[in-house]
Amino acid sequence: MLLADLAKLAGVESPQDGSARITGFAIDNRKVAPGNVFGAFPGTRVNGEDYIPAAVAGGAVAVIARPSARVEGALHIPADEPRRAFALLAAQFYRPVPENVVAVTGTNGKTSTAEMTRQIWRMLGLRSASIGTLGVTTADESISTGLTTPDIATFLATMTGLAREGVSHVAYEASSHGLSQYRNEGIEVAAGAFTNLSRDHLDYHRDMDDYFAAKMRLFSEVVSEDGSAVIWIDDKWGKLAKAVAMARGLKPFTVGEEGDGIRLIARKPTPLGQDLKIVHGGRAYAIRLPLIGAYQVANALVAAGLTLVTGSDPARVFDAVARLQPVRGRLERAAIAASGAPVYVDYAHTPDALSAAIAALRPHVSGRLITVFGAGGDRDKGKRAPMGEAAAAGSDLVIVTDDNPRGENAAAIRAEVLAGAPNAQEIGDRRLAIAAAIGDARSGDIVLVAGKGHEQGQIVGSGDTMQVLPFDDVTVARECAAGLGSEAGR
Ligand SMILES: CC(=O)N[C@H]1[C@@H](OP(=O)(O)OP(=O)(O)OC[C@H]2O[C@@H](n3ccc(=O)[nH]c3=O)[C@H](O)[C@@H]2O)O[C@H](CO)[C@@H](O)[C@@H]1O[C@H](C)C(=O)N[C@@H](C)C(=O)N[C@H](CCC(=O)O)C(=O)O
Ligand SMILES: Nc1ncnc2c1ncn2[C@@H]1O[C@H](COP(=O)(O)OP(=O)(O)OP(=O)(O)O)[C@@H](O)[C@H]1O
Ligand SMILES: N[C@H](CCC[C@H](N)C(=O)O)C(=O)O
Numbered sequence: 001m002l003l004a005d006l007a008k009l010a011g012v013e014s015p016q017d018g019s020a021r022i023t024g025f026a027i028d029n030r031k032v033a034p035g036n037v038f039g040a041f042p043g044t045r046v047n048g049e050d051y052i053p054a055a056v057a058g059g060a061v062a063v064i065a066r067p068s069a070r071v072e073g074a075l076h077i078p079a080d081e082p083r084r085a086f087a088l089l090a091a092q093f094y095r096p097v098p099e100n101v102v103a104v105t106g107t108n109g110k111t112s113t114a115e116m117t118r119q120i121w122r123m124l125g126l127r128s129a130s131i132g133t134l135g136v137t138t139a140d141e142s143i144s145t146g147l148t149t150p151d152i153a154t155f156l157a158t159m160t161g162l163a164r165e166g167v168s169h170v171a172y173e174a175s176s177h178g179l180s181q182y183r184n185e186g187i188e189v190a191a192g193a194f195t196n197l198s199r200d201h202l203d204y205h206r207d208m209d210d211y212f213a214a215k216m217r218l219f220s221e222v223v224s225e226d227g228s229a230v231i232w233i234d235d236k237w238g239k240l241a242k243a244v245a246m247a248r249g250l251k252p253f254t255v256g257e258e259g260d261g262i263r264l265i266a267r268k269p270t271p272l273g274q275d276l277k278i279v280h281g282g283r284a285y286a287i288r289l290p291l292i293g294a295y296q297v298a299n300a301l302v303a304a305g306l307t308l309v310t311g312s313d314p315a316r317v318f319d320a321v322a323r324l325q326p327v328r329g330r331l332e333r334a335a336i337a338a339s340g341a342p343v344y345v346d347y348a349h350t351p352d353a354l355s356a357a358i359a360a361l362r363p364h365v366s367g368r369l370i371t372v373f374g375a376g377g378d379r380d381k382g383k384r385a386p387m388g389e390a391a392a393a394g395s396d397l398v399i400v401t402d403d404n405p406r407g408e409n410a411a412a413i414r415a416e417v418l419a420g421a422p423n424a425q426e427i428g429d430r431r432l433a434i435a436a437a438i439g440d441a442r443s444g445d446i447v448l449v450a451g452k453g454h455e456q457g458q459i460v461g462s463g464d465t466m467q468v469l470p471f472d473d474v475t476v477a478r479e480c481a482a483g484l485g486s487e488a489g490r
């Protein structure tokens with residue numbers, strides 16, 4: 001495709017010479033191939049503009065960069081917001097895309113909701129995929145992308161690949177980082193969902209209002225003008241999210257005890273799940289959700305909302321909700337200890353998520369709830385003590401351990417968590433911590449191992465010295481339950 005044609009379609013200022021034939025798009029000079037358009041963006045670590053000469057040497061024929069950037073040997077497409085201009089242009093190149101795309105944002109529950117949306121569509125016989133923290137998941141496979149919201153070039157190329165495979169329905173996870181860096185733009189998004197907002201990522205966003213504003217780009221800019229906004233309205237930020245959606249003219253569909261789209265009337269925990277009563281479109285439905293925990297109800301109903309606003313039949317949707325499969329690493333029952341105590345793995349890595357995971361397990365505990373968790377390095381430090389408090393408030397025994405220390409001193413991170421949970425035990429080595437919890441558990445107890453969920457490694461160090469040591473909470477819990485846990489760092 002010619003550069004001039006792409007620019008015209010995208011509504012981007014046309015370059016002086018648009019005759020170049022474009023072969024692809026890249027935002028990292030190391031990934032540039034001959035004929036590519038390079039996006040040069042000032043980043044948090046380095047300035048992408050410094051890599052323009054290398055990108056041109058690698059074959060870039062055009063560079064989208066701020067007007068002040070120096071570009072020699074390729075066309076300069078100047079833009080005040082180069083990430084956005086790049087996204088709009090690239091979106092014209094990566095075609096076709098699936099017909100029905102929806103997006104999920106919120107602090108917790110994005111992955112679960114996107115994955116449940118995919119599952120519901122699949123049960124309705126639609127070719128569906130989800131894109132998020134678990135990677136790109138289709139009925140056949142799951143491929144990791146490394147980030148929750150991949151970079152824009154990967155995102156768009158993935159969408160095109162899915163469309164070519166025949167996938168018509170996609171639910172993707174829009175992280176606040178992704179939204180603020182324009183990592184998913186330029187395609188029609190029929191509906192957006194907002195799950196909740198609570199403390200996270202305040203190392204990247206100035207404060208909660210700034211964090212919320214980043215998330216709300218989904219409603220104010222990303223979702224198509226005639227689209228819908230599915231909102232978990234029982235969250236205190238839900239009402240504000242609804243106001244943002246309405247100001248844009250989106251169709252609000254609220255979900256929750258106060259919801260108009262799906263009203264949750266009753267929720268009763270059962271040994272293997274929960275019985276729900278809901279009302280939608282003036283009709284009552286009884287659903288046996290095969291998953292435990294109030295938080296999974298929220299995610300399942302928001303997922304149902306996304307499929308309803310995009311045209312699926314209510315009776316079939318609610319029937320599918322009753323057949324949802326667990327999402328990997330989200331309240332996943334990993335093992336049963338020799339004592340009979342079940343061991344759950346959950347991806348809770350914020351104070352609110354820890355409270356939600358603990359609240360989910362509480363009704364099933366007759367003895368003690370033993371919680372093992374840590375906090376990630378090079379991430380929001382302010383959430384560490386509140387995570388300690390949340391764990392201590394809901395558990396009978398807390399063991400503070402390591403979770404991806406990255407470039408920080410692991411003991412210092414644990415100390416910050418322990419400030420919120422002064423009575424907790426401290427066992428840095430995660431395998432030993434899990435082994436201790438499982439060894440200590442008696443019949444009637446439940447062990448919760450939180451923070452890593454589906455993750456497959458412990459990230460230690462940063463930059464050139466970064467290592468990802470293989471580590472999977474589910475496998476380790478199984479080994480410890482089988483009595484193989486006591487060797488450190490196996
Ligand atoms: C803070 C953050 O979001 N950083 C992401 C961001 O980096 P950045 O734009 O700040 O980039 P930078 O490293 O300063 O480099 C600037 C530019 O120079 C380019 N460059 C850089 C080096 C080079 O040799 N050549 C080159 O061309 C880079 O491609 C980039 O365009 O864009 C990069 C390319 O897409 C990402 O790899 C990087 O993710 C880093 C590794 C990361 O850890 N991100 C996390 C915090 C993140 O995004 N997490 C959210 C999940 C949050 C949640 O779900 O709760 C996510 O969506 O995954
Ligand atoms: N609706 C919810 N309300 C409160 N907590 C939740 C909710 N959904 C999930 N959680 C908690 O958050 C954890 C992560 O869930 P999930 O992976 O779906 O969220 P996410 O928003 O994708 O997270 P991330 O930002 O890391 O990608 C769960 O394991 C659970 O502890
Ligand atoms: N998307 C989240 C994941 C955190 C998972 C936890 N294990 C950690 O490392 O803090 C983040 O990048 O902040």
Ligand SMILES: [Mg+2]
Nearest residue numbers: 110111133148
């Ligand atoms: Mg996620």
